[in-house]
Amino acid sequence: MRILMTCFLCFAIPVLMHYMLSATNALSLSSYTDELALLALKEKLTNSVPDSLPSWNQSLHLCEWQGVTCGPRHMRVSVLHLENQTLGGTLGPSLGNLTFLRILKLQSLALHGEIPKQVGQLKRLQILDLRYNKLQGEIPIELTNCTNIKVFVLRENRFTGRVPTWFGSMPQLTALFLETNNLVGTIPSSLQNASSLQMLFLSENHLEGSIPYSLGKLSSLEILGLALNNLSGEIPPSLYNLSNILSFNLLGNELYGSLPSNIHLVFPKLVEFSVARNHITGNFPNSISNLTNLKRFDIAGNSFNGLIPLTLGRLNKLDFFNIENNNFGSGGAHDLDFLSSLTNCTQLSMLRLDHNKFGSKLPNLIGNLSINLKYFDLSDNQIYGVIPERIGQLIGLTFLDIGSNSLEGSIPYSIGKLKNLVRLVLQENKLSGNIPTSIGNLTILSELYLSSNKLEGSVPFFLRYCTQLQILSIAVNKLSGDLPNQTFRYLDNLIFIYLHHNSLTGSIPSEFGNLKHLSELYLDSNHFSGEIPKDLAACLTLTRLVLMGNLFHGQIPPFLGSLRSLEILDISKNNFSKTIPFELRNLTLLNILNLSFNNLYGEVPIGGVFSNVTAISLIGNKNLCGGIPQLKLPKCSMASPKTHKRYLKKKLIIISVIGGVLISFIAFTIVHFLTRNSKKLSSSPSLQNRTLRVTYGELHEATDGFSSANLVGMGSFGSVYKGSLFNFERHIAVKVLNLETSGATKSFVAECNALGKMKHRNLVKILTCCSSVDYKGEDFKAIVFEFMPNGSLENLLHDNEGSENHSLGLTQRVDIALDVAHALDYLHHDEDQVVVHCDVKPSNVLLDEDIVAHLGDFGLARLIRGATEHSSKDQVSSSTVKGTIGYLPPEYGAGGPVSSQGDIYSYGILLLEMLTGKRPVDNMFCENVNLHQLCKVKIPEGILEVVDQRLLEPFAEDQTGIMENKVRKCLVMFAKIGVACSEEFPNQRMLIKDVIVRLNEIKSSFP
Known part of the structure; x- marks a missing residue:
């Protein structure tokens, strides 16, 4: 028996090994098939651009490639997920060879071309998501073979043709996203057969005809989005059978009819409701007060009428309430009584009541509306009386419009408490008196409309503090006097002025x-x-x-x-x-x-x-x-007296000019020969519009002989001393160049010439330059600035003892970030030539007594032409730029040209340093991890792990967690800006104007 067993094993083991090896080879061959398919797909996705998808190479197993996930059993590709890259290629036919694929997500890759027909071979596919690309053509019918699809997303592409009828033959389909394409035709009634459908988005296409009655059979439907099409006819009553609806959006069509009076019964779970910009009629649906989950309600731009119920206060989750451009109100004294109930809606952030027929006075109780209210519009009604002082309690407002009414009296002083206001509209009323000085407190105000009132006095000088103003409209009033001196020099963002x-x-x-x-x-x-x-x-x-x-x-x-x-x-x-x-x-x-x-x-x-x-x-x-x-x-x-007179005058001018030139030449020659042995610099840089002149002796005296006691800093090319000049009321900072340092003279000329012709509130103000000889007869060069009493951002971030123990909070850091952003915006866009700073870092950001930031040290600055005129001749090689390690953009290290995007990179690193309190050259960073990468991987969940803990101290005692969530949101937004600015490739970095917008959004959301 043993002999038989032994013989059997001798025969069976080789056979078993053979089958095992065959299975392993088959498995390897299948993986190899997927690898070839992915490599062919890479060529199409990237347009064969080198360095794209660098991990997709044969040195790694395909299951380790970026965005690739393999199934544990067969080691075949089951998930392909890439997003937020500018690949710019197409979908190749090899995609169809990934036959084990269950999830395909290729989002925001700038893909173009059509979906290949071979995608129909992916019979295991459950999720297809190609959103945010530039794909075009018709949706291929071959996808009907993919009967396991549950989620189908093609939103925000350029697809054409009709909505395919075969979606109705996909029994497992739960979500269909086709919005924001160029689809035409009607909505197919066959969709009624997609019985599992929970989400249907067809918005922002060119669909027409009526809404199919059969959609009312989709009993599982929770979200219906048909907005911004050309749909017409009556809203089918069958839609009111969809009792699971959470979001109902028919905005921007040509629909008519009325709303059911029992809307709370037909849509008991309703969260969002919009039929805005249609032709709906009838009274306000009072029963919405029973929809306790309702957050957004929008019926704007229809023909509703009547009064608004007094029971809206039950909607304690209401965030967005828009009934503008209807016929609500009667012009009576009680039209706005419903506002008292809205004071219970503590989450309300958007309230639009404009373009109706509301009368009555503006009640004092508007001050009790939600402090979360950001957008409040009551314009174009028949409201009268005065603006209540309690309006100043709505401190969350960013947009306030009560124009085109019949309001009178003065503008309340409390309006200055609304420090988050970006747009203030009070025009076309009967307001009188002076413009209140408190408007100067609205430092982030972008648009101010006070036209067509009865305002008196002068154009106020305190408008200079509204430095973000882009639109100033005070026309058609009774203003008098001169325009205030020096006011408009601070308003350099103005685009429209109406006086x-x-x-x-x-x-x-x-x-x-x-x-x-x-x-x-x-x-x-x-x-x-x-x-x-x-x-x-x-x-x-x-x-x-x-x-x-x-x-x-x-x-x-x-x-x-x-x-x-x-x-x-x-x-x-x-x-x-x-x-x-x-x-x-x-x-x-x-x-x-x-x-x-x-x-x-x-x-x-x-x-x-x-x-x-x-x-x-x-x-x-x-x-x-x-x-x-x-x-x-x-x-x-030709012989007219006036013509002859002009001819004689021109001759006299020409003779005078020639004579003046000769006299100037003679004088210059005499002076030149009398002074040619002078030790002074023959071509000192000049400062435009400067009157302060100083000598070496005056600077020596002002700094106590350049005493070490007055030394406030040292830089690459010299030392900075604090000083005080006779007959000059403010302290000065004197930067003395070390002329033995290579490049110091060039730096001196560059900084004088750059700062001498630039004026901006967020640039260090240069008072004068001094090029002379010292008491030893040696060359002496110095630049004189206004002294900044709070030192540099570097000191405040990393050396509290040396900066009067200031601890910068989140608000201050965002303000500083905004100040530097405005400076860069000016340098990059507001001069005839683009000024590239080339050394943006915390030690070059100086702070005045109000912690307002000023960008300084232009010793490495470069001038290039604007982006529209840039040519190869104008490019400045970055090989001549030293910069500072950690802040220097990667393209400079590779010898790329100097550009404004280089400053954006340095600025991004500066923001991340402000966020984390860590220098980019901190010992914690190594070759594989830097400050940018650290912050990028911690967004959003891990952001509190990397931020400077001093930012969280003011909120440590908050037990509710509400403040922490708000702070976290602000920190995440701040980190995203820093990361977006410090991307490796220049064309991927954020624009400075977008940075300013985002930082202002953070300010408006401060806890």
Whole structure:
């Protein structure tokens, strides 16, 4: 028996081993098939761009590739999940060879082209998610073979054709997302057969026809999204059988009918409801007060009427309530009584009641509305009385519009408590009195509309504190006096200024030239006088300049011809004289030129706008001649007295200029030979518009002989001393260059030239430069700045003892981040040439007495042309930029050109350092982990593990957890900005203007 058993084993073991090896080889072969399929897919996904998907190579097992998950049994690819990369390729046919694939998620990869037909081979597929790409073509019918699909997502692509009828043959389908494409035709009634469907999104397409009655059979449906199509007809009553509905959205169609009076019974679980922008009629559905889970309610833009019930206070989860643009209200005294019930809705953040027929006074109890209220719009109603002082209790507001009513009295002082306001609209009322000084507290206000009231006094100087203003509209009031000096120099974000139809006097302030973003300037119908200041030549984005009906005089300045963006120029009804400058022909975009009712004479130019008789108005100028025949002006006489007079005047000017040049040359020659042995620098950099002049001796005395007791810092090229000059009220900082250091002289010239012609509240203000000799006869170079009493951000973050023990809170850090962002925005966009700082880091961010940040140390700064004019000749090689390790962008290390994106990288690292309290060169970081990567992997769940714990101390005693959640949200947002700015590749980094928007959003959400 033993012999038989032995013989059997001798025979069976080799056979068993053979089958085991065969199974292993088969398994290996199957994995190899998936590997080949993925490598072929990579070529298509990435357009064969090298370094894309670097882990997809044969040195790693395919189950370790990025985004690839294998099943444990067969080691075949079961999940392919890639997102948020700019691959920019297509879906290749090899995708169909991944036959074990259950989940396919390729999101936000910038893919284009069509879905290959081979996708129909993926019969195990359960989830198909291709959202946020640029895929096109029709949805392939081959997908009908994928009968196991449960979730089908093609949202935000460019698919065309009709919604396939075969979705109804997918019994396991639970979610269908086709919104934001270019689908046409009707909604197929066959969808009724997709009995498991819980979510149906077809919004933002071009669907038409009526909503199929059969959709009412989808008893499992929880979310119905058909918004923003061209659907018409009546809302089918069958939809009110969908008792599991949580979200019902038919916004933006052509539907009509009315809402059921028992809406709380038909949709008992309702959370979101929107039928806005249709043609729905009837009374307000009072029964919604019984929907205790309701968060969003939007019936705006219909034809509802009647009164609003007093029972809305039961909706304690209500967040969004929009009934604007209907016929609610009767103009009666009790129209707004329902506001008292809304004071119980403590989660309310959006309240829109505008464009209705509400009457009555604005009740005091509006101050009791939710402190979470961010958006409050009561405009275009019939509300009267005064604005209650208690409106100042709505401290969460970012948007307040109560314009176009009949409100009177003064603007309440308490409006200044609404420090989160971004948009304030009080126009078209009967408000009187002065503009309250408290408006100066609204430091993040972007839009201010006070036009068409009865406001008096002058344009307030305290508007200078509203440094984020983009729209200033105070037109059609009773304002008087001159425009305040030095106010507009701080408002360099202004885009639109409307001051017309007042009684303002004086001249146009020269600081209007600082408004580099200015697009529209309306000063008409006032009493302004003087000449148009030449500083306006810097406003190159100006599209509309309207100065009609004032007392301006002198010649029409030729520089107006350099404002190539001008579309409207109206300087009629003034006292302009002399001839029309021929430079105005250069304004190719001009479609209205009104020069009428002035004292102009001489020849009218031909060409440009002067060739379009319908675009120009010249009436009321009696001595004009020439021009195109359609103007019917007399021909110009060459011998006219005025022409001869101008000729003689030009000759005198030419003779005077030549004589002046000769005299200047002779004087220069004499001075040159008398001073040629001087030790002083022959070509010292100059500062524009500076009056402070200092000598070496004065700086020596101001710093007690450059005493070590006054030493406040040391940099790459020299030392900084605190000092005090005689007859100069503020302390100064003197940066003395160490001329033995290589590059110090070049740094001195660069910093003087850069800062000398730049003005911004968040740049360190340079007072003067000194290039002289010291008491030993050696060359001496120094730059004098305003002293910053709170030192550098570096000290505040890492050395509290050296900075008067300041501990920066979250609010202060966000403010500092905003200050530096504004400085970079100015450097990168507001100069004729882009200024790249090249050394953004905490030690170069200095803080004044109010902890306002100022970016300094421009010793490494580079000038390049703007992005629209950039050429290879203008590129500055980064090989000449030293910078600082840890903040230096990776492309500089590889010899790439200097660019504004390099500053964005350094800024991103600075933000992450402010967030974590860790320097980028901290010992905790090694070759494989840096500050950027650490923060990126901790967003969002682990953010509290890496933040500077001092940021959390003020909230340590909060037992509710509410404050912690709000702080966490702010920290996550801050971290995301820092990470987005410090991405490895320049084109993936965040734009600085977007940074400013996001930081302001953090400020508005501060706990």
